[in-house]
Amino acid sequence: MEPHWDDLRVFLAVAREESLSAAGRRLNFDPATVGRRVARLESTYETTLFIKSPTGYALTDVGQRLMSHAVRVEQSLLDATEEMIGQTSGLTGQIRIGAPDGSANYLLPQVCANIAADNPDLEIQIVALPRVFSLSRREADMVVAVSPPTAGRLTVQKITDYKLHLAAHRRYLRQHSPIKKLEDLKHHNIIGYVQDMIFDKELDYLNEIGVRKINLSSNSVSVQINCVRAEGGLGIVHDFAIPFMRGVRKILPNEVNLTRSFYLVRHADDRRHEKMNRFSEALCEGMRHEVARLEALS
Known part of the structure; x- marks a missing residue:
């Protein structure tokens, strides 16, 4: 028996979401229906496509191979639809x-x-x-x-390319000792990434400028930016974010000038x-x- 595209569509949703309930929300199906569709596909291929783990549904080796084929089918259908509709609109x-x-x-x-x-x-x-x-x-x-x-x-x-600088809120700067050189940073609260959660070496800004002590950290740069806005200390901030940060200004712009x-x-x-x-x-x-x-x- 050949698999239905609808079952492959459900299979792709579970593979991407790693959860029956999340896949159901994505497809507007209830989780039980998603589970039945997956079971039907496994029956069709007479093999196991997912293994239930503590973190959700993980693809088996066979499931991984099927996913690469299913993605190509999905893309072909999208291409065909686009070609039929045309690009006039x-x-x-x-x-x-x-x-x-x-x-x-x-x-x-x-x-x-x-x-x-x-x-x-x-x-x-x-x-x-x-x-x-x-x-x-x-x-x-x-x-x-x-x-x-x-x-x-x-x-x-x-x-x-984009630029980043050290920045702090004006009120924080008024209430703390002046910053005239990099060595002065040791007297200030530093905001940065949780070190073991930096997912890309390009984000390890503080290490690049020689700062080792971090007082307030988050895996989210948006949380870090809000900590700077809340006068929590100094942090490395994208220049494109500074216009959204009323009262925040750059510190030591010549000494700390990063490009990514x-x-x-x-x-x-x-x-x-x-x-x-x-x-x-x-x-x-x-x-x-x-x-x-x-x-x-x-």
């Missing part, structure tokens, strides 16, 4: 972007709002997580990353997908414009 359907929470909070809302205004039938999902996304599992259609991946069947393009880059990462199979190409072009152009605009205001 705006983008349609759904696109999910994975991004670190700095860009997700301070860049993507404006950029994606503009794209959505030009494409009213397109649903854009922004998934902000302080970790590396898996495109092979299709956790997202594309990912904004802070360093280019070196493995996997992926396409990578550089979006833009954003990259757009896509699955290699998406290169033939005109919808993804058009969206990627708009996203990259929008991010370049927004970084330049906000940095000029910082």
Whole structure:
């Protein structure tokens, strides 16, 4: 018996969400229906596709192989639909972007709002997580990353450079000893990442400038920024975030002046997908414009 595409669609949802209930929410099915569909697919192939673990549903080796085939089927159906509809109108359907929470909070809302205004039938999902996304599992259609991946069947393009500086709230600075050189930082509260939760070496800013003692830390850069805004101390802040931080200003801008880059990462199979190409072009152009605009205001 041949598998139904609908069962493969359910299989993909469970593989990506690692949960029957989460997959059900994604598909608007109840968890029991999702479970029955998975069982039917396993019966069709006469093999186990998932193993229930303490953290959810994990793919078996056979499940991993099926996923790569199912993703290609999914992409072919999307391509066929796009070809039939044509490109005379705006983008349609759904696109999910994975991004670190700095860009997700301070860049993507404006950029994606503009794209959505030009494409009213397109649903854009922004998934902000302080970790590396898996495109092979299709956790997202594309990912904004802070360093280019070196493995996997992926396409990578550089979006833009961006700058970061040490910053603090004016009220904090008035209430504490002056900062005239890097050595003065040892007398101040420092805000940064939880060291063992830094998911990309490019985010290890404080280590780069020689700061070892951290008083207040989070795995989220947005939490760090809010700690700076709450007068909790000094932290490394994206220049494009500073315009959103009333009362916050740069400290030692000549001594602490970091440059990083954003990259757009896509699955290699998406290169033939005109919808993804058009969206990627708009996203990259929008991010370049927004970084330049906000940095000029910082």
